[in-house]
Amino acid sequence: MSVKGTPYNHRAIEQKWQKIWDDEKAFAATDDYSKPKYYALVEFPYPSGQGLHVGHPRPYTALDIVARKRRMQGYNVLYPMGWDAFGLPTENYAIKNKIHPRIVTENNVKHFKQQLHSLGYSFDWDREINTTDPQYYKWTQWIFLKLFKEGLAYKSEMPINWCTSCKVGLANEEVVNGVCERCGSPVVRKVKSQWMLKITDYAEKLLEGLEDVDYIERVKVSQKNWIGKSQGAEVEFQVAGKEEKLTVYTTRPDTLFGATYMVVSPEHPMLDKYKEDIKNWDAIQDYREQAAKKSDFERSELAKEKTGVAIDGLSAINPVNEKEIPIWVSDYVLMSYGTGAIMAVPAHDTRDWEFAKKFDLPIIEVVAGGENVQEEAYTEVASGKLINSGFLDGLEVAEAKKKMIAFLEEKGIGKSKTNFKLRDWVFSRQRYWGEPIPIVKCEKCGYVPLPESELPLELPDVDSYMPTDNGESPLAAMTDWVNTTCPCCGGPAQRETDTMPQWAGSSWYFLRYTDPKNTEALASKEALKYWLPVDWYNGGMEHTTLHLLYSRFWHRFLYDQGVVPTKEPYQKRTSHGMILGENGEKMSKSRGNVVNPDDIVMDYGADTLRTYEMFIGAFDLSASWSENGVKGCRRFLDRVWKLQEILVDGNEYRSAFETKMHQTIQKVSSDFENLKYNTAIAAMMSLLNDFYKEGSINRAEFKTFLILLNPVAPHITEEIWENCGYEGRVYAQTWPEFDEAKTVEDTIELPVQINGKTRAVVTLPADVDKDTAIAAGKELIADKLTGTIVKEIYVPGRIINIVQK
Structure with missing residues (x-):
């Protein structure tokens, strides 16, 4: 098919391929447990009303690259997505706008999902989870009951941070300079009877577990320091x-x-x-x-x-x-x-x-x-x-x-x-929008767990969820729901009215992805044995202390209970740097430096955004947004598109490109595994330049180039692949392999110097000996050797230097 003169229309191309991938269920993990598995995980987002920001695509694209590469390497890949959807911001928005938090959450999730879909991520949407789904939090409550029965969940009088406006208890990290991080109102200390989780009993095990995992060093240090x-x-x-x-x-x-x-x-x-x-x-x-x-x-x-x-x-x-x-x-x-x-x-x-x-x-x-x-x-x-x-x-x-x-x-x-230094985990919040704690208080029997058969204990669907003035959860006012009977003695009892913190649902979500529709267990033994541990987990550095610690604690507890087969949940954990505004400051509405990813996708394309966020700098460091950088990545993809115009036949790499092709495969393959996405893209840009210098690219070279670029820019590569008549889909191809021997240059270019100043460049065999190199260099600059030669220097593979006086 001839595309000469046809512009690169990112909008049409991206919508086309997103629909094809959906229809083909291209990225669904299978239940074929005989295949080698790979579980790639990113932190599931809180679906806020603001929607996706440009910080989200950085980790999602990074692990999407790994997931796509692994599929091409023959793995059964699980790369899931879901929603950490309970929490105070939704409740505050609901109260302010008089919309039920469930409806707020549904609307936010719908918007977030559409945004993620527009970026072409290879998430397995058949495994989507939501922490506010009763069929999900049934198992959050089940884990709590296990902790309670083992004496690891208990009630204690504790001072809490109380927001005088939100009328709710806050975690320490939600208090900044004595005021509520959310609303800016003064925060005071109140003594409250709180549910606690005895994470201190697991302090030694949590330290020991760090010896068996592949975490970047600063993540291990933050864990060790918090445990103290x-x-x-x-x-x-x-x-x-x-x-x-x-x-x-x-x-x-x-x-x-x-x-x-x-x-x-x-x-x-x-x-x-x-x-x-x-x-x-x-x-x-x-x-x-x-x-x-x-x-x-x-x-x-x-x-x-x-x-x-x-x-x-x-x-x-x-x-x-x-x-x-x-x-x-x-x-x-x-x-x-x-x-x-x-x-x-x-x-x-x-x-x-x-x-x-x-x-x-x-x-x-x-x-x-x-x-x-x-x-x-x-x-x-x-x-x-x-x-x-x-x-x-x-x-x-x-x-x-x-x-x-x-x-x-x-x-x-x-x-x-x-x-x-580690202290027990305060595990209750005085709010409506959270998981109900499946405990009743009986005057005769004390705190009594609900039978597992009565789970999930669902949140009552009520019109009013306003906070109370006395520090109690809004659920405390819902007497029809609160008043119940004791499962132990049958006498009158009251339900616990505090709800779980947002940390609850995110402490085990990675387990549910392995078997999200199971009604008999949080996941089947077979699924857990096959998929665990998570092979690579990436998330924000701000979550490498508490979230990581809490989820490791729950997992180790479930291991001790015989529920999961591994001591540690994640084999590898990495973290990414923030994307800052063009002015080098953190993006915020007040600073006026927020970039909406929807605008970038509309104007430049999802592939451009994906490429730019991987090319912006070292993955683990913060980087400032640059509109010019975005435009530069778009120009790169435009040039990739136009390679179709200089495509020539050829079923093997040409001799002039063989070394460079194998070097690029080696470089890209290695860099994708080591968070060096920017240098992997730079290598592909360099290869692209070589094709344009040559004035052509053959079918074998183009095929490899498209496969290497596909994990970064999947839409454009699939479209070009189809245009060029290659068989199948790019996502279903085999990842290219390199020949180590062919990554070594046959020839080298050596600067020829006189008294340390370069006067010419000579091309010689890579294994050239000293005498041959010096002779060739002297011949090339013979007309410039006008003095007496006092020394001849050859640094292998580097320079030829003739010293004269």
């Missing part, structure tokens, strides 16, 4: 004149002689217990109210100014030297971390030193770091010898730790302890 394993000691400080003992955990028990004061959290129960003994109670109470307005993140921020109030009326006894030391209240100590009390060693801790300097508290150096410590400085030392420390003086730090722990255990005032 440390070795140290628990030490008891007697409150002077009271029965109360304050227990602290320290990684540096060797520095106990340097503990000159203590600090307790504003929420510490000791304060209320000894309220009558505290002479400055009003000041303490004022400080507590101020602290209640801050999130845990703000309170633990290292750079913030230190604040606090000394407790007038209570003091502590340092157990190693019997010295009486003051107790302070400060918000940098959190009740939710450790014991809610710390010993302060200001000579050797940054925060303690800043606090001591501000409030003029004693600073005693107890570890000599090898140089004099000036009065205005502190030293963070992990080595050195103990000083000012009684029976520890002269010992190295490591030995001093052992001796101090032995002393504490002998005296019964402390013990060796392994500690984790």
Whole structure:
């Protein structure tokens, strides 16, 4: 078919091939478990009202490239998509616009899906899931019941971040500078009975699991830091004149002689217990109210100014030297971390030193770091010898730790302890739009799980889902739904009215993709055994701590329950950089730098957007959007289109192109596997230039070129393939292989220099010897060799340099 002069009409071409792929179910994973499998996964999106932004296509295209390549390599590929659709933004929008959140979600999902479809992704849409579908969250509730029955889900009084406007509890990361990230209203602390998940029981297993997976290093580091394993000691400080003992955990028990004061959290129960003994109670109470307005993140921020109030009326006894030391209240100590009390060693801790300097508290150096410590400085030392420390003086730090722990255990005032920074997962939200927790409270039987046969416990379909003023979930007002009977004794009971957090549905969604229509289990044993673990999971760096940790926890728990066959859910985890505005700032409506992908698809084509987002820069780094860059990628595809006009016959690579073809196959194949999409595209651009220099491309060369480009730009390559009369579809072809021997150049071009200055370039065999190379070079520049030659230099494969004077 002749296409000479026919323009590249991206709109018609892309719509045509998207329909063909749908009709042919081109990318559906099969249930043929005899084939080698490959499970590629991207984080499923929250379907917001704003729709797709240009950040979404970057990871989706990257894994789409891998999925398409794997299919060509003979794998049964699972590349699924779904919707993480419960959550507060939808509920807030629903309340504001008086539209039921279910309808809001349906509309948003429809728009998102249309946008993703327009980009030509090879998702298996037959396996689409939605966390708000009762047939999906039935199994979220089932997992919760498993956790509850194993004692890993429990109720506890916990301070929560309460948005005064949204009337809902917020996670720490939803509080920024003391206000709600969503609406900007002040956030205060409220004590609330919360469902908790005992993730701390899995801290050691979650650390161990990192040894068996292929995660980029910074992802492993973020996991390890959040879990925060440390070795140290628990030490008891007697409150002077009271029965109360304050227990602290320290990684540096060797520095106990340097503990000159203590600090307790504003929420510490000791304060209320000894309220009558505290002479400055009003000041303490004022400080507590101020602290209640801050999130845990703000309170633990290292750079913030230190604040606090000394407790007038209570003091502590340092157990190693019997010295009486003051107790302070400060918000940098959190009740939710450790014991809610710390010993302060200001000579050797940054925060303690800043606090001591501000409030003029004693600073005693107890570890000599090898140089004099000036009065205005502190030293963070992990080595050195103990000083000012009684029976520890002269010992190295490591030995001093052992001796101090032995002393504490002998005296019964402390013990060796392994500690984790990780805290149990707050697992309830006071909102309507979330998974109902399948628990009832009976006055006689306590908290009772629903029988599994009654799952899913569906959200009541009601007209009003407005938040309450008392901090309870909107479900609490729905008495017809709340009042029920106890599954245990048959007496009156009330349903749990908090709902699960958005993290719930996203902690196991990858399992449901393997068998999404199963009504008897979250997925069949056969499907789980075949597809797990996920071979490659890519997502945002912001999710490599909590989401990754939570989903690894649920998976390891399900492994221990015999539900899944692997200890870890994901074999490989990578993360991508953000796409910034043209001005280098994060895209936002307020900055006016948001780019709508629909506009790019309309004006330049989906293949152009896909190519540009892969060519924009190193995949793991942030990159600024460039309209000129988009236009450049469109010009590249226009030139690919016009290759049809210089196509000539030929069933084998021509000798002039054989090496370059094999080099390009090698380069593209490797780069697609190693997140180097930009350099893979650059290699194809270079090959394209060579074809134009030659003035032709033969059918064998064009066939390979189209297959290599197809994962990046699938629509245009399928259209050209059909135009040129090649058999079948590009997506169904076999991925090209390269011959290692043919990637080596037969000839090389060498600059010929006189006194270090290039005067000519000579083409010689790649294995040329020194004498032949120098002779050829001298012959080429003979007319320029007018002096006496004093030296002849040949750097193999690099240069020929003739030195004359």
